[in-house]
Amino acid sequence: MTKSQQPISSAQIKALRSGDKDLADTGENRGLRVHCGAGGTKSFYYRYTSPLSKKLVQLQIGHFPELSLAEARLALQDLKSQRKKGVCPAFEQKRKLALKAREERALSTSMTVKQLVDLYLTQHIEDRRVGKKVVPGARKRKGQAETRRTLYGDAVRVLGNFPAESITRRQVVNLVMDIVKRGSNVQAGNVLRELCAAYEYGIGLEKFDESFANPAFLAKNSLRQAKIKLTSNRGRRVLSDQELARFLQWLPGSVFTPTQKNVLRFTLWTACRTGEVCNARWADIDLEQGAWHLRETKTGVERYVQLPRQAIEFLKQLKLTTGEYLFPSQKTGRPIQQKTLTEQAWRLRETGRMLDIDHWSPHDLRRTVRTGLSRLGCPSEVAEAILGHSRSGIEGTYDLHGYERESRVWLQKWADRLERI
Secondary structure, eight states, X not given: OOGGGSOOOHHHHHHOOTTSOOEEOOGGGTTEEEEEOTTSOEEEEEEEEOTTTOSEEEEEEEEETTSOHHHHHHHHHHHHXXXXXXOOHHHHHHHHHHHHHHHHHHHXXXXXXXXXXXXXXXXXXXXXXETTEEEOOSSOHHHHHHHHXXXXXXXXXXXXXXXGGGOOHHHHHHHHHHHHHTTOHHHHHHHHHHHHHHHXXXXXXXXXXXXXXXXXXXXXXXXXXXXXXXXXXXXXXXXXXXXXXXXXXXXXXXXXXHHHXXXXXXXXXXXXXXXXXXXXXXXXXXXXXXXXXXXXXXXXXXXXXEOOHHHHHHHHXXXXXXXSBSSBOTTXXXXXXXXXXXXXXXXXXXXXOSOSSSOOOHXXXXXXXXXXXXXXXXXXXXXXXXXXXXXXXXXXHHOOOOOHHHHHHHHXXXXXXHHHO
């Protein structure tokens, strides 16, 4: 066997210099070549005739010594196996590199869940400025803020940094079930509904491939099939006088935050919804007249909440320590969120620090006041006016009396009873 017919060796590769003739392997490794470039880099190549173009092609396998001669020969056999099947290794390598580059490019430009939510909020839900013109959003101002809070409080917090197109049905189901576990079924339903709508908005703008399926919609079907209830149960919980006494004794030393405790106390004095209490502003409070002008209500009807003496004394002290709002967050200065009350109550139960009475929620305090008023003999129309319930039918059409004077009398009776309790 002549020198040119012998297999190449590692020693020959090490001795190879720039300008030297390429080394060519022989036998079953025929086609493997080693080239030394101008900088001294030694590279393995596979030289072969393409089964597609029938032209001579040279494909780089790797560099020596990072890739050993034995490893280069193993790689060569894989490439030869492809060629025997009619595949051009160089063409296949280019195809894979192009596919990988396309996938990386798509990944780098794809939206995260947070970006999808922001698109939905800023371009659809919320008011937006176009030039000098303000285009109204799909929701009213209060609804806009609530939608943003709903999505950011849970969906963005948990899934925000994930690519929106990679989110699965299971991830959305887990998100919703975590909210359900903390006792916030309605919030869970709201998050699922808004996340589903955000995805639908993105799909409508062709931000996803045609084959993309809305994971929130798939999750909604799964939860419906599993009969997971995402609406509120019709409340019937009322605290008895004994439970109320224990609650009032327990509350000051509980681990509710001072602001949360104040919201619960004020709810017991006024029978207002905790959401209304959380958003109360000092600009709407008249301590001289003992009234709170409640401008934004669930029914859309403004009313004046009459404040009992105990509530007025409490507010005079509170005004010394707060700013624009009665019940601000210590972190933001904005009103605390209603859901923090339910979440805190859930955490207390999970850690065994809740008052040892039957399960109760902050909203049950409002029902407790309504029941207590009836026990005191308060007329139904006055009690309903205190709660801010709208009247229906002929009575709602013709009886427009606000019962403010009567409400003041009965709320004072109730506050006095709370004091005795």
